[in-house]
Amino acid sequence: DVKVTQSSRYLVKRTGEKVFLECVQDMDHENMFWYRQDPGLGLRLIYFSYDVKMKEKGDIPEGYSVSREKKERFSLILESASTNQTSMYLCASSLGTAGNTEAFFGQGTRLTVV
Amino acid sequence: AQKITQTQPGMFVQEKEAVTLDCTYDTSDPSYGLFWYKQPSSGEMIFLIYQGSYDQQNATEGRYSLNFQKARKSANLVISASQLGDSAMYFCAMREDRGGATNKLIFGTGTLLAVQP
Numbered sequence: 001d002v003k004v005t006q007s008s009r010y011l012v013k014r015t016g017e018k019v020f021l022e023c024v025q026d027m028d029h030e031n032m033f034w035y036r037q038d039p040g041l042g043l044r045l046i047y048f049s050y051d052v053k054m055k056e057k058g059d060i061p062e063g064y065s066v067s068r069e070k071k072e073r074f075s076l077i078l079e080s081a082s083t084n085q086t087s088m089y090l091c092a093s094s095l096g097t098a099g100n101t102e103a104f105f106g107q108g109t110r111l112t113v114v
Numbered sequence: 115a116q117k118i119t120q121t122q123p124g125m126f127v128q129e130k131e132a133v134t135l136d137c138t139y140d141t142s143d144p145s146y147g148l149f150w151y152k153q154p155s156s157g158e159m160i161f162l163i164y165q166g167s168y169d170q171q172n173a174t175e176g177r178y179s180l181n182f183q184k185a186r187k188s189a190n191l192v193i194s195a196s197q198l199g200d201s202a203m204y205f206c207a208m209r210e211d212r213g214g215a216t217n218k219l220i221f222g223t224g225t226l227l228a229v230q231p
Contacts, residue, residue, distance in 0.1 A: 033219060040123070042205060042223035058218060090159065094219070098211040099166065102149060103219055105159035 003027070006091050006106035013113050019078040021109050023091030030096065032074035033103065034058075034066065037088040049074055081113045116141045118208050120222035127196045128230055134181070135191040135225045137206030148189040149207040150180065152200075153224075159205075165189060167211075193227075201229045 007022035025032065031050050035043040035058075045058030047066040055066050063085060067075045074093075078085055088110050092103040117140040127133040139148065150162040165173045165180045173180040181190040193200055206222045 035221070040223060042120075043207075043221035045218055045220055048218055056218070059220070088157075092159075092219075098145075098209075098217065099147065100164045102161040102164060103207075104161075108157050 004091055004093050004104050004106040006089075006109050008109050009107060011109060011111045013078075013081050013111065015082060015113055017078075017081050017113075019081045019111070019113075021076040021078075021089055021091075021111070023074045023076070023093075023106055024072050025074075025093040025104070026072065027093070027095070027104075028071065029093035029104075030071070031094045031103075032068065033092040033094075034064075034074065034076045035090045035092065036060070037090055037108070043090065046076065081111075083113050085111065086113045087111060116143070116146075116208055116210050116218075116220055118206050118220055118222035120206055120225050122225045123223075124226040124228070126228050126230055127193075129198060130195055132192060132194045133196055133227065135193070135204050135206075135227065137189045137191065137222060139187050139189060139206075139208050141187075141208065141210055143210040143212060145211040147209045147211060148180070148182070149209070149219075150178070150189075150191045151205045151207060151221075153203040153205065155202070162204075163191070196229045198229050198231060201227060203227075 004025045033048040034046045049055045049068045065077045091106040094103040146167045148165045152160045179192045209219045
């Protein structure tokens with residue numbers, strides 16, 4: 001079974017802090033994604049990566065950065081957390097980006113910025 | 115730009131009845147894939163079904179089927195014989211398959227389905 005693991009289920013951080021959200025997958029997938037999920041807005045893509053050290057901006061990259069130093073690990077970084085970044089963050093991975101290659105998701109990290 | 119639209123924020127269905135969840139999409143790419151995911155109240159995302167843009171037949175997976183109307187750019191999910199355990203949020207998603215590495219997967223806003231006994 002593919003497993004995507006996010007390092008924390010719940011996080012509370014202070015405004016202005018630097019926040020790291022970690023995601024690890026164990027199936028040698030090339031592609032990894034970070035989304036945030038907000039009520040009424042669905043899942044919005046923040047960043048994605050198709051290879052080590054490669055990254056692409058999604059639809060809402062402002063205020064975020066990412067790091068992919070190893071194939072299995074994709075980190076989302078909030079350089080200076082703000083209250084409007086309070087949200088559920090979901091990491092996903094997929095084997096390829098064509099055909100029936102479904103994305104597998106982690107359990108989510110609920111981040112609260114106070 | 116690719117876009118997914120789910121116009122039904124919430125729906126009710128009686129147990130054992132069929133229900134259709136709407137999804138329309140927009141893309142200029144001839145090659146793409148469409149996905150449906152289920153998110154129960156526990157939060158995990160569960161893959162349900164996939165339809166490729168060149169697939170001749172509508173996809174089916176058990177009680178799930180995808181009503182794919184390419185000309186209308188719609189990819190509605192049909193759940194037959196609804197069960198109480200089908201109560202969840204349902205997301206439609208799309209990925210343009212451009213043959214390169216930068217194919218992002220985008221989601222709609224979701225439909226919350228409540229199955230009533």
